[in-house]
Amino acid sequence: MKVSSAVLRARGLVKQHGHGQGRVRAVDEVDLEVPEGQTLAVMGPSGCGKSTLLHLLGGLERPSAGEVWLAGRRVDTLSERALARLRRRSVGFVFQAFHLMEELSAAENVELPALLAGFSRREARRRAGFLLEQVGLTGRARHLPSQLSGGQRQRVAIARALANEPLVILADEPTGNLDSTATLDVLRIFEELRAAGQTLVMVTHDERVAATADRLISMRDGMFVDDTRLAGDATGWLGGLIGLEG
Amino acid sequence: MGRVVLIFRLVLADVRRHRAQAAMLLLAVTAATATVALGMSLGGASDALYEQTRAATAGPDVVVYAPEMGTPVAPVLNELTRAPGVVGHNGPFRLVFATLTSRGFASLVVVHGAAEKPGAVDRPLVTSGHWVRPGGAVLERGFATALGARVGDRVTISGRTYPVVGIAVTAANSIFPWSSGIGPYGGPSDGGGLVWLTHSDVKALASRDLPLAMAVDLKLSDPAAARAFLDAHRDPSIRVNFATAQFIAEQDSVMLRDSQPILIIGGWLLSFLAVTGVAALAAGRTAEQTRRAGLLKAVGATPGLIAAVLLTEYLVLALLADALGLTVARLVEPAVASPTASRIGNVVGPSGGVIVAATALAVAVAVLSSLRPTLLALRTATVDALTVTAHRPRHRPLLTALSALLPTPLLLGLRLTARRPGRAVLHGCSTAGALITIDALLTFHVQPRWGYAQHRGGWGAGLSGLSNLRDDQNGKLLLSITVMAIVLALVNAITITWSTAMEARANMAVARTLGATPGQITAGLSVAQVLPALPGAVAGVFLGIGLYLTVGRATTLPILSMAGAAISVVLVTAALTAVPARVAARRPVAQALSAEAA
Incomplete structure (x- = not known):
């Protein structure tokens, strides 16, 4: 595992919702550095601001205050267009609800980011085939999302997130909708990514999943309350230890 | 309940x-x-x-016209007033074919000689001013309206000037511009206005070497037998035109x-x-x-x-x-x-x-x-x-594969269109409907025109003829329908764009997380509307041409203008749909994704 300089940084990050007395700080003065190759898990109860933090880091929402830097470039001041271009090449998202396009097959979903990034159809198709093989879904390439199980859909979503070899993958409750077998499949893929040096930030409320990360940050009321380095052996002996079925 | x-x-x-x-x-x-x-x-x-x-005007059942071309026609007309079945009459009276100028307008007119006190048949209803008196003219109301003349104005009839003393309506003649009933020398009429003068004024006007005719209004004991009356009294030795009430009503309906x-x-x-x-x-x-x-x-x-x-x-x-x-x-x-x-x-x-x-x-x-x-x-x-x-939506692998070869806005647009093909068809139909009406208007305006009541040699400097009321009316109706059709088609385009955008908001939000810019999303949504608008516009042009050739009796088709209209409609669709598309594309991504996941 390679751990080097911070690929993702946040300084004094604040996100407020509402006005006046109804104002809520979903993210409150958060500082964060994620070194390249690190797998970071952010934990906390529902509504503590985890997902908002992930959205801020990925440029899906703009902070009320503070800075976000990705690969040495400040991103919170970028235009929507520049942010989109940055996401295209540098960020991959994985969502709890998968957010696959229902009318596209698994392969078509995975090749979409490459097409948006300007790769040829042949190259996009080649990458999609490779990535679906990586996540163990070669035989499901032509299936529609509705024909796949939850775990398979999430693996398609992960393959899609990897399509443009992003600097960082941001995963929002990636196992939230999955049973334990499917969760283990996903964590195995994350482990392979970690071994390959992929930076990964995942938000979860599942301690068993968080335990597979290199580092665990606990959040409460929009603030970090704990930041712990973990052993980080994902689904091998740790998977067994934490109760995931192999 | x-x-x-x-x-x-x-x-x-x-x-x-x-x-x-x-x-x-x-x-x-x-x-x-x-x-x-x-x-x-x-x-x-x-x-x-x-x-x-x-x-209201004691309209006659039959009006008989006879041009005065040397042979006296009054005896023939007088004889008709005594024919069996005739229970009342007005005339015979003289008609003079003249020209009238007023307020910078000029028109052919037929001037009727009228008694200062109308009889039992054909009693024109004076709607303003009063009935004819020596030296004063009464204008038929439709003609006066077209001319913009009012009581008190002065009109010049073939060189003589008369004050307008009244405006009236009659059922003895067809509506303006078909009031003349007969053309000069018994020939076809180019239409014209109707003016009443006293018999003595008409006699004075007739002395100016103008075409003349005589007419008589007849009331029959059995108005339904007007056609039989005509057949019984046709005289091949003299040129006589009959106009039954039914004929006058039919001529009215031409408008x-x-x-x-x-x-x-x-x-x-x-x-x-x-x-x-x-x-x-x-x-x-x-x-x-x-x-x-x-x-x-x-x-x-x-x-x-x-x-x-x-x-x-x-x-x-x-x-x-x-x-x-x-x-x-x-x-x-x-x-x-x-x-x-x-x-x-x-x-x-x-x-x-x-x-x-x-x-x-x-x-x-x-x-x-x-x-x-x-x-x-x-x-x-x-x-x-x-x-x-x-x-x-259904999976459409061929379209998906085809769209993968295209630039991002076209890729997104084609895939959005493919999501809801039924809606695309509706949009295409809406565009076609609007194009048909636009092309009808364009076709109408390039048809050859001739005005009624116009002098064939033109009116000369400073004078203009009256407009063609029938064409004016048709033009206004076509314009109104075209405007309504365009408004409906525009509302449809905006509605369809907005519903497409709302329905695809989750997919578009996902596309944005994958790197599609708001501009590309906007363009994609617009393209999704332009794609069905294109065949709709082409179909509209062809359907329009078919319609005019079969129903509209068009002699000239403005093909270039039609093509221009089709292109304009597509461009306007693109521009117009860009507004709701842009509004939809600027919705926060996280909000759209959260709504979808909820």
Whole structure:
């Protein structure tokens, strides 16, 4: 595992919702550095601001205050267009609800980011085939999302997130909708990514999943309350230890 | 009773929540029913006005004209007044074919010699001023209106100037510009205005070497036998023209001969646009309506009650629009039915048959537009209905593969179009409907024109002829229908864009997380509207050409203008849909994704 300089940084990050007395700080003065190759898990109860933090880091929402830097470039001041271009090449998202396009097959979903990034159809198709093989879904390439199980859909979503070899993958409750077998499949893929040096930030409320990360940050009321380095052996002996079925 | 109240409360609540959509349905159906009702009401309108004018002016059953070309014709006409079956007459009186100038306008006129005290037959009704007196002219009202002349104005008739002392209507002549009844020297008439002068003034005018004729108005004991009277009294030795009351009424109806098909075909086109727009609207609300049906089912509503709730909203709005449309038709009909002011009386407004037809049209628009989403909502199981977000689009591998070869906006646009092909067809139909009306207007304006009551050699400097009222009326009707069609098509385009954007918002949000820029999303949504608009525009041009060649008797087709209109419509669609597309594309991604996941 390679751990080097911070690929993702946040300084004094604040996100407020509402006005006046109804104002809520979903993210409150958060500082964060994620070194390249690190797998970071952010934990906390529902509504503590985890997902908002992930959205801020990925440029899906703009902070009320503070800075976000990705690969040495400040991103919170970028235009929507520049942010989109940055996401295209540098960020991959994985969502709890998968957010696959229902009318596209698994392969078509995975090749979409490459097409948006300007790769040829042949190259996009080649990458999609490779990535679906990586996540163990070669035989499901032509299936529609509705024909796949939850775990398979999430693996398609992960393959899609990897399509443009992003600097960082941001995963929002990636196992939230999955049973334990499917969760283990996903964590195995994350482990392979970690071994390959992929930076990964995942938000979860599942301690068993968080335990597979290199580092665990606990959040409460929009603030970090704990930041712990973990052993980080994902689904091998740790998977067994934490109760995931192999 | 409680059930009916419940239905109306639910309908009212839904209308309040979707006021813009309710307004759109009202607008579309009102335009369609008003136009169709107006077009259907015109059938018989000119007859009704003629009969009322005839009753008010003691109109003759037959008018006999004879040109004066050397042979005395008065004895022949006098003999007709004594013919069997004739119970009253006016004349014979002299006609002079002259020219009239006033207020910078010039027109051919036929001047009738009139007694200062009208007799029992043909008593023109003076609508302003008074009847003829020596040195004063009375203008026929339709002619006066076209001329813009009023009592007190001065008109010059073939060099002599007369004050206008009155304005009147008569049933002895057709409406302006067909008032002359006979042309100079017994030839065909180029149309013209009608002026009355005293017999002595006409005699003085006749001395100026102008074409002359004599005429007599006859009242028959059996007006229905007018045709038999004509056949019995044709005299091959002398040139005599007969005009029966029926002929005059038929000549009147020529004014509306094109108005009626314009309105009826236009009305059907507007109905078609209403169906496409409302169907797109209903399709866009399918998910919401299905969920609503699910909620109602969950609390024990029967399928009948649910169907009533879902259909009643459209039906009530359509019936309200129908009432509005019929009212508009009633208010507009007098102006459309009598563009010349040559007749008096009232048109009766939409008859029972017209009301039934317009109402059936409104109900058809409502049912055709909302039946499918209603059936879908009824057939969906309760649990599925409660969780449904939108009807799942079909997988279209060929289109998906094809779009992968295209730049991002086209890729997104084609895939958005493929998601809802039915809506794309509706959009294409809407574009075609608008193009048909635009091309009708363009075709109308390039047709060769000739004015009525015009001097063949032109009027000379400083004078202009009167406009062609029939063409003016047809042009105004076509323009009105075209404007309504364009407005409906634009509203449809915006509605379809917005419903497409709302339905695809989750997919578009995902595309943005994958790196699509807001500009690309906007362009994609716009392209999704332009793609169906393109074939729609082409189809509109060809359908329009087919329509004009079969119905419109067009002699010239402005192909280049039609092509220009088609291109313009597509460009306007692109520009217009960019606005709602941009608004939709700027919605926060996280918000859209959260809404989808919820």
